[in-house]
Amino acid sequence: MVTWIRGEGLHRQAKEWAREHVKRLEEVGITPKLAIILLNDDPVELATQRRFASLKARDVREVGGEAEIYELHDVPPERRTKEALRLIESLNKRDDVTGVIIQKPVPPFVDERALFAALSPEKDVDALTPDNKKRLLDRFDLDNDVLPCTPAGILELFRMYGIEIRGKDVVVVGKGELVGKPLSVMLMQLDATVTVLHALSKEREPYVKRADIVISAVGRPPEIYRDNPWRLTGEMIKEGVVVVGVGGKVDPISGKWHFDVDEKSVAEKASYLTPNIGGVGLATRARVLKNLIRTSYQVARLVVSSRIVGP
Numbered sequence: 469m470v471t472w473i474r475g476e477g478l479h480r481q482a483k484e485w486a487r488e489h490v491k492r493l494e495e496v497g498i499t500p501k502l503a504i505i506l507l508n509d510d511p512v513e514l515a516t517q518r519r520f521a522s523l524k525a526r527d528v529r530e531v532g533g534e535a536e537i538y539e540l541h542d543v544p545p546e547r548r549t550k551e552a553l554r555l556i557e558s559l560n561k562r563d564d565v566t567g568v569i570i571q572k573p574v575p576p577f578v579d580e581r582a583l584f585a586a587l588s589p590e591k592d593v594d595a596l597t598p599d600n601k602k603r604l605l606d607r608f609d610l611d612n613d614v615l616p617c618t619p620a621g622i623l624e625l626f627r628m629y630g631i632e633i634r635g636k637d638v639v640v641v642g643k644g645e646l647v648g649k650p651l652s653v654m655l656m657q658l659d660a661t662v663t664v665l666h667a668l669s670k671e672r673e674p675y676v677k678r679a680d681i682v683i684s685a686v687g688r689p690p691e692i693y694r695d696n697p698w699r700l701t702g703e704m705i706k707e708g709v710v711v712v713g714v715g716g717k718v719d720p721i722s723g724k725w726h727f728d729v730d731e732k733s734v735a736e737k738a739s740y741l742t743p744n745i746g747g748v749g750l751a752t753r754a755r756v757l758k759n760l761i762r763t764s765y766q767v768a769r770l771v772v773s774s775r776i777v778g779p
């Protein structure tokens with residue numbers, strides 16, 4: 469009988485915690501303000517990213533913060549990196565902006581490394597700037613550090629449900645900058661035996677079949693991606709495995725969600741499983757709120773100290 473790993477508890481707790489800290493920050497004149505930048509003009513990505521950005525913005529506003537969404541997808545490709553850099557520089561300088569998210573994936577013609585290198589690490593809600601990424605190679609504090617939202621959200625869910633990681637065979641499908649890569653590093657730090665599978669892996673099935681925990685973060689559902697599609701199904705896994713589904717995309721024509729994990733067949737064999745709706749996405753958003761509060765304190769320290777004029 470599968471136990472569903474639900475994100476709403478984390479999400480609710482994060483909102484309550486964030487509301488308290490918004491009040492404290494307002495005592496020093498700082499209102500958390502999140503700026504979200506959308507750059508992707510691919511119809512699938514744009515539909516999905518608009519949905520994600522609106523959900524994050526709604527959360528921030530619900531706890532008393534503010535949110536701005538910048539859509540640059542209609543800037544000509546040859547100018548998009550430059551325009552995005554100009555926007556990031558402006559957001560870095562604004563004292564009222566306390567957190568920034570560059571929604572991923574960005575289009576292949578945009579210089580993503582330049583964007584994240586330009587973003588002020590103090591305002592980096594995703595922990596994806598070079599300075600913040602490096603810190604993952606050291607020990608991390610799940611409760612106090614600004615950590616990548618989805619990986620940290622997944623680890624918080626494991627902790628909440630008492631799912632042991634130490635010494636376990638964990639397969640991460642997908643090696644993206646957002647989830648697969650940082651999460652595999654964090655899992656190693658927690659003494660898991662980690663296998664990362666990706667598009668060029670010679671084979672996937674034997675590793676998935678042997679795993680104690682499978683985390684699928686691909687986002688290429690067969691309904692939308694004909695080439696190199698991916699879906700985790702029940703016959704691929706062993707009895708009693710823990711499964712976490714991360715990848716999902718919105719079909720721009722139907723508006724329908726399609727996910728990495730086939731819930732029905734996996735639920736018949738898994739011991740624990742995240743629902744495609746109400747699982748990792750809510751844990752991700754919970755972490756966005758916590759990270760935004762932390763970046764807001766970082767900005768507050770900089771802004772308040774800059775107002776103190778010494779003798």
Ligand SMILES: Nc1nc2c(c(=O)[nH]1)N[C@@H](CN(C=O)c1ccc(C(=O)N[C@@H](CCC(=O)O)C(=O)O)cc1)CN2
Binds near residue numbers: 520618745749
């Ligand atoms: N810069 C970033 N880009 C992206 C990130 C990220 O953390 N930083 N993560 C992914 C996905 N993502 C956030 O942007 C995200 C995924 C899912 C949800 C969510 O709330 N899903 C709901 C269902 C969706 C709905 O209600 O329509 C759920 O799971 O219950 C939010 C955000 C992509 N890029």
